[in-house]
Amino acid sequence: MVIKHKWIFKTEAPWSDANEKMLALDTGGWRTERPVLDKSLCNYCGLCALYCPPQCMRDKGDHYEVDLKWCKGCGICAHECPRKALTMKPEGDFANES
Amino acid sequence: MKAKKGQVSVMMGNAVTATVAALCRPEVIACYPITPQSEVAETISSIVADGKLDADIVEVEGENSAMNVCRGASLAGARTFTATSSYGLVYMYDTILETAGFRAPVVMANVNRETPGIHAVSSGQQDLISTRDSGWIQIIVENNQEIADQLIMCYRLAEDYDIQLPVMMNYDGYYLSYLNEEVEIPVQEDVDAFLAPLKKQPKRPVIVPGAATGAGTHGMEMGYVEARYKHWSAMDRAKKKVDEIDKEFGDYFGRSYGGQIEEYKMDDAEIAIVASGSAAGTAKDVIDDKRAAGIKVGLVKLRLFRPFPEERLIQALKGKKAISVIDRSICFGWKYGPMCTELKALASSIGNVPILSYIDGLANLDITIPHIGRVVDETAAAAEGKAYQDITWIPLEE
């Protein structure tokens, strides 16, 4: 057998670097809504980051910022936020942004 | 031989498992009791409670959690141990698949018992068969000494950097779990020394608190294909590794078992019996008697069931005039027993000879000396060109 495939995992077992190269699909492309933060309500408790399934909430020191490359728009962060600082907004609202 | 003489005593199979597992120094143990395995869970818990082993025992509410705990601990770098049987094994089915897919080198003793479907609290290998495609390495042992020795070898195999696979060591419930036999328990320093080469190998990746690593990451599309190919390749490599570790064990402890298969009086044998587990011990006695009566018969004891020892079996069985396989389980959907069905896949390499399938020893019905005697006689007749039955459920013809 001649293997033409370029190995994806560096390790024998399927281990990956979840910061950037987690072998999820392009989960950002699944999104129909995105979480938008009202910073005045956020107390930096970190629950949104803890619950986010693809772990795409980035720690900014005094708040968390969603990484839209991976955010799949599930809304779990907004649901879990005790201070209702996150609101899910339709992607259509951002259609004109690059 | 380098090992010191260990303590020799008469011990029950389950006590041997727990005692030797402790000598392998697992760091995390999660073991839910189930007949006929319960003494393993009880004994290893008391070893830890008595302060003789520094390990964390995680008390779980069932086998599914037990395997999840072991996988998690294993991925964090710990050596783990668990044991189960029958209902317990199938209750952890999803988690044993994940443990294999994640390539977590968990070692588990599975004390063979019939599976759900027909509630039989009795011996049989159906539980092993029900998990054969789980991606675990599956080894079957014959007696209590082999439990002790193979368990140590299981850690060398599972944690080997080239393998990184979970290993399931199987032994017959009731026949071995509750059987008292003379066993030499290796001394701690020798077990440590035998497992020491693992420490010199490169370190497998482990979960580190705070690090963003994905273990057992779901590989979509080509990631899946790659992970499966690597797993499949590691299974293939495991065959030779089993032989190497067995040889090394023999050099060190003075006891060895043939690796993937044990060949008993096979060199000049004209016909062969293939069996596994405690029944292989009975078969050796029958073979001695039949040889005294002039029948040139030998035994192949199947020790490694997954991966299937293709090359070794072909080498051992090529040129024999007839072969019989005694299965202690059923293959639903195929006419023959599971091990016989697998062996038949090698028929083109072994030669066009009769391969007879026997089902025996289900639900604690003994695979007796007369039963195996009958198998030998019928195999000899088939080798001479006489008509034979290709599948026989021995208890139904009694």
Ligand code: SF4
């Ligand atoms: S859960 Fe809400 S309050 Fe807490 S850090 Fe996230 S956005 Fe801020």
Ligand code: SF4
């Ligand atoms: S919407 Fe879902 S994926 Fe996106 S940041 Fe919130 S929890 Fe994470």
